[in-house]
Amino acid sequence: MSSPSSPPREDTVAVVGVGLIGGSLAGAVRQRGLARRVIGVGRDPQRLAAAQQAGLLDEFTCDLHAAAAESSLMVFCTPVDKIAAQAQQAFATARPGTLFTDAGSVKGPICSDLAAWATGPKVFLGAHPLAGSERAGFEHADPQLFEDRMCVITPLPAHAEQDIARLTRFWQQLGMQTVRMSPADHDAAVACTSHVPHVVAAALAATLRDDQRPLTATGFRDTTRVAAGDPDLWTAILLQNARSVTDGLQAVDAELAAFRTAIERSDPAALKTLLETAKTKRDALTDISRR
Amino acid sequence: MSSPSSPPREDTVAVVGVGLIGGSLAGAVRQRGLARRVIGVGRDPQRLAAAQQAGLLDEFTCDLHAAAAESSLMVFCTPVDKIAAQAQQAFATARPGTLFTDAGSVKGPICSDLAAWATGPKVFLGAHPLAGSERAGFEHADPQLFEDRMCVITPLPAHAEQDIARLTRFWQQLGMQTVRMSPADHDAAVACTSHVPHVVAAALAATLRDDQRPLTATGFRDTTRVAAGDPDLWTAILLQNARSVTDGLQAVDAELAAFRTAIERSDPAALKTLLETAKTKRDALTDISRR
Numbered sequence: 001m002s003s004p005s006s007p008p009r010e011d012t013v014a015v016v017g018v019g020l021i022g023g024s025l026a027g028a029v030r031q032r033g034l035a036r037r038v039i040g041v042g043r044d045p046q047r048l049a050a051a052q053q054a055g056l057l058d059e060f061t062c063d064l065h066a067a068a069a070e071s072s073l074m075v076f077c078t079p080v081d082k083i084a085a086q087a088q089q090a091f092a093t094a095r096p097g098t099l100f101t102d103a104g105s106v107k108g109p110i111c112s113d114l115a116a117w118a119t120g121p122k123v124f125l126g127a128h129p130l131a132g133s134e135r136a137g138f139e140h141a142d143p144q145l146f147e148d149r150m151c152v153i154t155p156l157p158a159h160a161e162q163d164i165a166r167l168t169r170f171w172q173q174l175g176m177q178t179v180r181m182s183p184a185d186h187d188a189a190v191a192c193t194s195h196v197p198h199v200v201a202a203a204l205a206a207t208l209r210d211d212q213r214p215l216t217a218t219g220f221r222d223t224t225r226v227a228a229g230d231p232d233l234w235t236a237i238l239l240q241n242a243r244s245v246t247d248g249l250q251a252v253d254a255e256l257a258a259f260r261t262a263i264e265r266s267d268p269a270a271l272k273t274l275l276e277t278a279k280t281k282r283d284a285l286t287d288i289s290r291r
Numbered sequence: 292m293s294s295p296s297s298p299p300r301e302d303t304v305a306v307v308g309v310g311l312i313g314g315s316l317a318g319a320v321r322q323r324g325l326a327r328r329v330i331g332v333g334r335d336p337q338r339l340a341a342a343q344q345a346g347l348l349d350e351f352t353c354d355l356h357a358a359a360a361e362s363s364l365m366v367f368c369t370p371v372d373k374i375a376a377q378a379q380q381a382f383a384t385a386r387p388g389t390l391f392t393d394a395g396s397v398k399g400p401i402c403s404d405l406a407a408w409a410t411g412p413k414v415f416l417g418a419h420p421l422a423g424s425e426r427a428g429f430e431h432a433d434p435q436l437f438e439d440r441m442c443v444i445t446p447l448p449a450h451a452e453q454d455i456a457r458l459t460r461f462w463q464q465l466g467m468q469t470v471r472m473s474p475a476d477h478d479a480a481v482a483c484t485s486h487v488p489h490v491v492a493a494a495l496a497a498t499l500r501d502d503q504r505p506l507t508a509t510g511f512r513d514t515t516r517v518a519a520g521d522p523d524l525w526t527a528i529l530l531q532n533a534r535s536v537t538d539g540l541q542a543v544d545a546e547l548a549a550f551r552t553a554i555e556r557s558d559p560a561a562l563k564t565l566l567e568t569a570k571t572k573r574d575a576l577t578d579i580s581r582r
Contacts, residue, residue, distance in 0.1 A: 130506060132508070192500070193499070193507045193510075194511060196495070206565065215443065215484045216485075217422065217485065222513045223514055245554055249554075259490045268527075268530060278518040282496040
């Protein structure tokens, strides 16, 4: 459907890395008609063919340069330690006016490595859609993954408002809310909201003895759910955001020490105050459905 | 419905403390026809009348002694630091043959305080159904709460097999699996599977700054969900199980330190190994639906 009142759409969106996030993104762009065609880019033609078969892609290729030459918008959904190098390569064949963005969970190193591409005619502008799952692979892709979720867009001072507006519109057309932050502010915030919780969940899961497994209930499962995430992806994320993550871990250590002291001293008033503070913070979070 | 082949059922089950657990239990006993009648016991007649109105109770009373005199089975679903004293009171008027049990999350102190009642004619035998929610109040009661969940029964050496069998049957008739453990073994295990995760979730929730709230996604919500639990209940639980909880917190501290070292040294191999161990442990947990 196309009419004079249709919202602007991209000609060709290339999604590099067709896993859970890339597959969901490609499927969402197709389902919402946000581009004339969606190309999947990856290493394994069999996997890409299966993703096409699943209705997530119009076309696919293993040739990053060829995809770049045909794209108006290219979204890198590959591991955070691969994005900058892949984007550098792709720029070589991209046409003027092409916008590059990504879905990486750490923005500082990527945006810094690609800072030379903040201004046109070919532009990289970082983004982080806060949506995901502990599951991996396009088989778990969900075109509704982004709906009502937050996307952080991380421009540098050199970025043009027009490019920021174009990218903001793209993520909003996927049903997302958007917020603009510097890469550094983004990384400090998600360290606390995502990366440190991942480490803490993993540490908890690691302490479980096999014979204790039958005594786990929903509480343990919820608290450790993210620890099932892909170890390679998370190794890259944690190391790319090392400074903010270690700062965040220190803050958690301090909190845990306060709890331990209150318990060791058998101090109900202090312990209750700690638990009340935590409850107040947690209660302030509205529920969002898990997709 | 009653026939010669009907399973044995209790005459009168009294549930002391009609909150989320007590209300769910009362409702389940009624729904499954496990007793001729279910009496709710509490402090607030208006709340109890509302629970009766909601279909959870046949009758209610604020008189613990009167309820004890009429019960064949009495289940204490009150806070863990109140159960032993209330049971002691109730024993005064209970009839011979009455079985007392509880749903407390810590078993050592309760079972020790009530050790004199391990043998008849009136018996206390501790239990811990591993089911619950961060929500409080009978309004959130769910008669299906216990289905397919685990119930730990914690006899002392002095308990008679016949009493253990009777209580085991009761919890199994609610749809639960049962396991028998000493109170000390139970407390050490649930420290790791429930109490320490609660402290860790609370510590994480407490570190969240208000301005970071928009950047929380499902991961943060899941990891911190239990921190919304009732601070009074959890103060009592953590202090009653202080030794095991502080031991468990030490184990988590050691894991967190290993993560921190790997991140600070930028050691991808070490970090990946830690994440893989955690993932293996987490993947070994089958999913259970959250009720």
